[in-house]
Amino acid sequence: MRSPNLWQSLRLLQRTSYYRDIPRHSIHTATSRIPNFAFAFDIDGVLLRSSKPIPGAADSLALLKDHGIPFILLTNGGGKHETERVAEISNKLQVPLDPSVIVQSHSPFAELVKGADEASSLENKCIMVVGGDGDNCRRVAEQYGFKNVITPGDVFMANPSIWPFSKNFNNYYETFARPLPKPVDPTDPTKGLKVDAVFVFNDPRDWALDTQVVMDLLLSSQGHMGTLSEKNGRTDLPNHGYQQDGQPPLYFSNPDLWWAAAYPLPRLGQGGFREGLEGVWAATTGGPSKGIELKKTVIGKPYQGTYEFAERQLLRNRATTFGDATDLPPLQRVYMVGDNPESDIRGANSYRSEVGSNWHSILVRTGVYSGGEPAWMPQTVADNVQKAVEWALKSSKWPA
Numbered sequence: 358m359r360s361p362n363l364w365q366s367l368r369l370l371q372r373t374s375y376y377r378d379i380p381r382h383s384i385h386t387a388t389s390r391i392p393n394f395a396f397a398f399d400i401d402g403v404l405l406r407s408s409k410p411i412p413g414a415a416d417s418l419a420l421l422k423d424h425g426i427p428f429i430l431l432t433n434g435g436g437k438h439e440t441e442r443v444a445e446i447s448n449k450l451q452v453p454l455d456p457s458v459i460v461q462s463h464s465p466f467a468e469l470v471k472g473a474d475e476a477s478s479l480e481n482k483c484i485m486v487v488g489g490d491g492d493n494c495r496r497v498a499e500q501y502g503f504k505n506v507i508t509p510g511d512v513f514m515a516n517p518s519i520w521p522f523s524k525n526f527n528n529y530y531e532t533f534a535r536p537l538p539k540p541v542d543p544t545d546p547t548k549g550l551k552v553d554a555v556f557v558f559n560d561p562r563d564w565a566l567d568t569q570v571v572m573d574l575l576l577s578s579q580g581h582m583g584t585l586s587e588k589n590g591r592t593d594l595p596n597h598g599y600q601q602d603g604q605p606p607l608y609f610s611n612p613d614l615w616w617a618a619a620y621p622l623p624r625l626g627q628g629g630f631r632e633g634l635e636g637v638w639a640a641t642t643g644g645p646s647k648g649i650e651l652k653k654t655v656i657g658k659p660y661q662g663t664y665e666f667a668e669r670q671l672l673r674n675r676a677t678t679f680g681d682a683t684d685l686p687p688l689q690r691v692y693m694v695g696d697n698p699e700s701d702i703r704g705a706n707s708y709r710s711e712v713g714s715n716w717h718s719i720l721v722r723t724g725v726y727s728g729g730e731p732a733w734m735p736q737t738v739a740d741n742v743q744k745a746v747e748w749a750l751k752s753s754k755w756p757a
């Protein structure tokens with residue numbers, strides 16, 4: 358005989374006078390147990406599909422909130438600040454959510470504002486932000502704390518000859534371009550604009566301009582726009598001299614090559630831009646066939662760095678909820694619920710936790726995955742997010 362539906366039991370429990378109107382922290386006391394597990398949910402294809410809530414998603418989050426079980430929303434999406442994104446999701450699901458529960462593909466960039474030390478801090482350095490609508494991503498970067506942020510659009514409006522074909526987009530760039538902190542100096546470029554880091558925050562809207570400007574910086578000396586490093590191509594130097602002359606480090610968020618949109622077939626994602634740039638880089642430098650790589654940092658699922666950031670965020674949220682009590686049980690398990698084997702499942706399976714937690718991958722059938730043998734095998738398959746949560750709670754023997 359099938360055991361009683363755990364979901365129903367939990368909902369029933371909540372409706373009893375025992376739980377009603379009890380502040381959330383009292384519930385932990387009532388259950389006399391702090392969960393040693395947590396959840397990470399992908400958003401698209403798990404909680405929402407084409408911006409519409411997936412049945413059971415809102416109930417699942419509400420239930421976890423009621424029980425004080427920590428969770429984060431871990432998405433490769435981006436282009437908006439976390440507060441804006443979380444307000445949208447709260448509104449769609451009709452579940453109040455705090456901005457601290459969301460980790461977007463570019464969220465970890467915020468840690469580079471201060472860096473590991475003063476020397477590595479980018480707070481007051483000039484950074485270039487690429488991608489996104491208008492300069493939304495510049496404003497996200499500024500909200501993170503970067504104080505000197507430019508876009509390829511700013512460079513173009515001040516120097517239209519840098520990529521003449523973008524004149525067709527003048528009306529677009531006029532809406533947000535700002536004056537550069539320093540001009541590109543044609544007589545002595547080393548006195549002009551210098552860029553200290555390049556961040557691809559979101560899908561570029563003008564791939565060609567963005568490719569040109571990023572290539573200019575990668576081939577420059579010290580990140581000065583308008584220069585060309587004399588080290589480029591020198592076979593006596595590592596990487597044939599490429600990116601050996603103080604050029605700005607290059608960061609990418611969201612490695613997804615394809616994404617599911619309204620069009621019947623998947624569309625090229627941010628990973629598509631990266632592959633395009635890699636191709637231009639290889640054609641220019643000789644590329645991998647000559648042992649020359651494009652040095653860059655890629656974050657977003659399935660990369661380790663993103664899962665590390667997500668786990669730190671979960672631990673911070675846990676400490677906020679339960680206090681920094683020394684008897685706080687260690688976080689032993691995180692259930693990663695996702696619809697994409699390539700990113701969600703692969704990332705959870707290969708993640709090695711800094712605190713020794715175990716990430717358990719659960720693949721749902723409400724998004725990208727449509728059956729058959731997935732490219733990356735999950736530890737559990739569930740029909741939808743509600744079933745996934747139900748299974749996980751049972752597996753963690755919750756409530757005790």
Ligand SMILES: [Mg+2]
Pocket residue numbers: 399400401402403695696697724725
């Ligand atoms: Mg997804």
